[in-house]
Amino acid sequence: MPSLEPLALPQGMRATSATRAVLGLWQADADALLSEAEVEAALRGQGVRVNRVTVYRLLDRLARAGLLRRCVDASRVARYARPAQEAAAGAAARFECADCHSAFRLGASGDAAGQPLQDALRQLWQALAASGLQGRAIDVAVTGLCSDCRGAPAQP
Ligand SMILES: [Zn+2]
Numbered sequence: 675m676p677s678l679e680p681l682a683l684p685q686g687m688r689a690t691s692a693t694r695a696v697l698g699l700w701q702a703d704a705d706a707l708l709s710e711a712e713v714e715a716a717l718r719g720q721g722v723r724v725n726r727v728t729v730y731r732l733l734d735r736l737a738r739a740g741l742l743r744r745c746v747d748a749s750r751v752a753r754y755a756r757p758a759q760e761a762a763a764g765a766a767a768r769f770e771c772a773d774c775h776s777a778f779r780l781g782a783s784g785d786a787a788g789q790p791l792q793d794a795l796r797q798l799w800q801a802l803a804a805s806g807l808q809g810r811a812i813d814v815a816v817t818g819l820c821s822d823c824r825g826a827p828a829q830p
Pocket residue numbers: 771772773774775776819820821822823824
């Protein structure tokens with residue numbers, strides 16, 4: 675089993691059961707891309723009693739502390755992901771299906787397109803540097819049809 679680095683709490687933040695449960699979601703799946711509603715549902719599923727405001731505040735504090743990264747999709751839904759893995763390339767890419775509105779990270783570990791995508795992002799980075807621009811973050815959002823909605827055959 676791959677070990678994930680434990681997430682340390684920002685200073686002054688209490689390790690309540692809700693906080694631990696929220697961080698636990700990204701410790702269980704480092705590539706998770708979750709909306710507030712999904713986090714709320716996952717916590718309820720674990721028997722953690724939370725309300726929407728608590729989850730919003732928690733996600734907001736974790737994003738401000740840099741533990742999570744907030745991104746807003748085409749339908750204005752905020753989703754949260756861990757920034758750790760994209761730090762290497764300094765870029766993040768995500769995909770949103772226009773049909774079923776499923777959203778996921780591109781280039782996640784285990785993703786077949788992962789390596790070529792990370793390479794492409796790295797090239798984008800180098801192109802920026804070559805043109806004399808100093809980029810700080812690259813945020814790529816792709817809207818399209820997921821393989822389920824396209825009816826594409828599964829990989830052999
Ligand atoms: Zn779809």
